[in-house]
Amino acid sequence: MDWFEHNAWMVWLVLALVLGGIEMLSLSLVFVMLSGGALAALVTALLGGPAWLQGLVFALVSVAMIAFVRPVAGKHMRPGIEDARTNVDRLLGASATVVEPVDAGRGLVKIGGDVWTARAESGEFLPGDVVKVVAIDGATAVVAPSGTISPYRS
Structure with a gap:
Protein backbone atom coordinates (compact mmCIF):
# COMPACT_ATOMS: atom_id res chain seq x y z
CA MET A 1 0.00 0.00 0.00
CA ASP A 83 -33.51 14.19 -39.05
CA ALA A 84 -31.89 12.41 -41.99
CA ARG A 85 -34.43 10.79 -44.28
CA THR A 86 -33.41 7.49 -45.82
CA ASN A 87 -34.76 4.91 -48.23
CA VAL A 88 -38.19 5.78 -49.63
CA ASP A 89 -38.70 8.56 -47.06
CA ARG A 90 -36.17 10.66 -48.95
CA LEU A 91 -38.47 10.54 -52.01
CA LEU A 92 -41.36 12.31 -50.27
CA GLY A 93 -41.68 15.80 -51.70
CA ALA A 94 -39.38 14.99 -54.63
CA SER A 95 -40.21 16.04 -58.18
CA ALA A 96 -41.02 13.35 -60.71
CA THR A 97 -41.56 13.44 -64.47
CA VAL A 98 -44.49 11.50 -65.89
CA VAL A 99 -43.31 8.85 -68.37
CA GLU A 100 -46.66 7.18 -69.12
CA PRO A 101 -50.08 8.70 -68.36
CA VAL A 102 -50.88 8.60 -64.64
CA ASP A 103 -54.40 8.43 -63.26
CA ALA A 104 -56.01 7.09 -60.09
CA GLY A 105 -55.27 3.55 -61.26
CA ARG A 106 -51.75 3.42 -62.64
CA GLY A 107 -48.96 5.02 -64.64
CA LEU A 108 -45.19 5.52 -64.66
CA VAL A 109 -43.02 8.37 -63.39
CA LYS A 110 -39.28 8.94 -63.29
CA ILE A 111 -37.91 9.93 -59.87
CA GLY A 112 -34.23 10.79 -59.77
CA GLY A 113 -33.39 8.55 -62.72
CA ASP A 114 -35.48 5.57 -61.56
CA VAL A 115 -38.82 4.65 -63.12
CA TRP A 116 -41.57 3.98 -60.59
CA THR A 117 -45.15 2.81 -60.95
CA ALA A 118 -47.41 5.64 -59.92
CA ARG A 119 -50.97 6.63 -59.25
CA ALA A 120 -52.45 10.09 -59.04
CA GLU A 121 -53.70 11.44 -55.74
CA SER A 122 -56.29 13.30 -57.80
CA GLY A 123 -56.71 14.09 -61.46
CA GLU A 124 -54.69 12.80 -64.39
CA PHE A 125 -51.19 13.56 -65.66
CA LEU A 126 -49.73 13.24 -69.14
CA PRO A 127 -46.17 12.36 -70.19
CA GLY A 128 -43.85 15.31 -69.56
CA ASP A 129 -45.84 16.70 -66.62
CA VAL A 130 -43.75 17.35 -63.53
CA VAL A 131 -45.46 16.08 -60.40
CA LYS A 132 -44.63 15.91 -56.71
CA VAL A 133 -44.35 12.65 -54.74
CA VAL A 134 -46.71 12.87 -51.77
CA ALA A 135 -46.54 9.25 -50.57
CA ILE A 136 -45.01 5.87 -51.28
CA ASP A 137 -47.43 2.95 -51.13
CA GLY A 138 -45.39 -0.24 -51.42
CA ALA A 139 -43.65 0.10 -54.79
CA THR A 140 -46.03 2.78 -56.07
CA ALA A 141 -45.44 6.51 -55.87
CA VAL A 142 -48.55 8.56 -55.12
CA VAL A 143 -48.21 11.86 -56.98
CA ALA A 144 -49.92 15.25 -57.00
CA PRO A 145 -49.58 18.31 -59.25
CA SER A 146 -46.49 20.46 -58.78
CA GLY A 147 -47.48 23.29 -61.09
CA THR A 148 -45.34 22.40 -64.13
CA ILE A 149 -47.46 21.24 -67.05
CA SER A 150 -46.30 19.22 -70.03
CA PRO A 151 -45.68 21.22 -73.22
CA TYR A 152 -47.56 18.45 -75.05
CA ARG A 153 -50.90 19.35 -73.47
CA SER A 154 -53.26 21.08 -75.81
Missing part, protein backbone atom coordinates in the same frame (compact mmCIF):
# COMPACT_ATOMS: atom_id res chain seq x y z
CA ASP A 2 2.93 2.29 0.66
CA TRP A 3 4.11 1.93 -2.95
CA PHE A 4 0.65 2.87 -4.26
CA GLU A 5 0.45 5.98 -2.11
CA HIS A 6 3.74 7.25 -3.51
CA ASN A 7 3.10 6.21 -7.11
CA ALA A 8 -0.68 6.52 -7.44
CA TRP A 9 -0.33 9.36 -9.93
CA MET A 10 1.50 6.97 -12.31
CA VAL A 11 -1.26 4.39 -12.00
CA TRP A 12 -3.90 7.02 -12.83
CA LEU A 13 -1.80 8.32 -15.74
CA VAL A 14 -1.38 4.84 -17.22
CA LEU A 15 -5.09 4.13 -16.70
CA ALA A 16 -6.04 7.42 -18.41
CA LEU A 17 -3.79 6.62 -21.38
CA VAL A 18 -5.07 3.04 -21.70
CA LEU A 19 -8.70 4.19 -21.51
CA GLY A 20 -7.97 6.90 -24.09
CA GLY A 21 -6.46 4.27 -26.38
CA ILE A 22 -9.49 2.02 -26.00
CA GLU A 23 -11.69 5.01 -26.86
CA MET A 24 -9.80 5.50 -30.11
CA LEU A 25 -10.77 1.97 -31.09
CA SER A 26 -14.38 2.06 -29.90
CA LEU A 27 -15.49 5.68 -30.49
CA SER A 28 -18.26 5.16 -27.95
CA LEU A 29 -17.36 8.20 -25.83
CA VAL A 30 -17.53 6.06 -22.67
CA PHE A 31 -13.85 5.31 -22.31
CA VAL A 32 -12.82 8.93 -22.86
CA MET A 33 -15.16 9.90 -20.02
CA LEU A 34 -13.54 7.25 -17.80
CA SER A 35 -10.18 8.61 -18.91
CA GLY A 36 -11.30 12.06 -17.74
CA GLY A 37 -12.17 10.55 -14.37
CA ALA A 38 -8.71 8.97 -14.19
CA LEU A 39 -7.12 12.36 -14.94
CA ALA A 40 -9.16 13.94 -12.13
CA ALA A 41 -7.97 11.18 -9.79
CA LEU A 42 -4.40 11.83 -10.99
CA VAL A 43 -4.74 15.48 -9.95
CA THR A 44 -6.11 14.34 -6.58
CA ALA A 45 -3.09 12.04 -6.16
CA LEU A 46 -0.66 14.82 -7.06
CA LEU A 47 -2.32 17.06 -4.46
CA GLY A 48 -1.72 14.38 -1.84
CA GLY A 49 -5.24 12.98 -1.51
CA PRO A 50 -5.63 9.55 0.10
CA ALA A 51 -6.36 6.48 -2.05
CA TRP A 52 -10.04 6.36 -1.04
CA LEU A 53 -10.50 9.98 -2.15
CA GLN A 54 -8.76 9.30 -5.46
CA GLY A 55 -11.14 6.39 -6.10
CA LEU A 56 -14.14 8.50 -5.14
CA VAL A 57 -13.04 11.36 -7.41
CA PHE A 58 -12.52 8.88 -10.26
CA ALA A 59 -16.00 7.42 -9.80
CA LEU A 60 -17.83 10.74 -9.39
CA VAL A 61 -16.11 12.51 -12.28
CA SER A 62 -16.56 9.50 -14.57
CA VAL A 63 -20.27 9.15 -13.79
CA ALA A 64 -20.84 12.90 -14.14
CA MET A 65 -19.04 13.01 -17.48
CA ILE A 66 -20.96 9.99 -18.81
CA ALA A 67 -24.26 11.49 -17.65
CA PHE A 68 -23.76 15.09 -18.74
CA VAL A 69 -20.87 15.46 -21.19
CA ARG A 70 -21.31 12.32 -23.32
CA PRO A 71 -24.84 13.14 -24.60
CA VAL A 72 -23.79 16.66 -25.63
CA ALA A 73 -20.58 15.43 -27.26
CA GLY A 74 -22.50 12.70 -29.08
CA LYS A 75 -24.89 15.23 -30.61
CA HIS A 76 -21.99 17.32 -31.85
CA MET A 77 -20.29 14.31 -33.40
CA ARG A 78 -23.40 13.38 -35.41
CA PRO A 79 -25.30 16.60 -36.14
CA GLY A 80 -28.69 16.18 -37.78
CA ILE A 81 -28.53 12.41 -38.03
CA GLU A 82 -31.93 12.07 -36.33
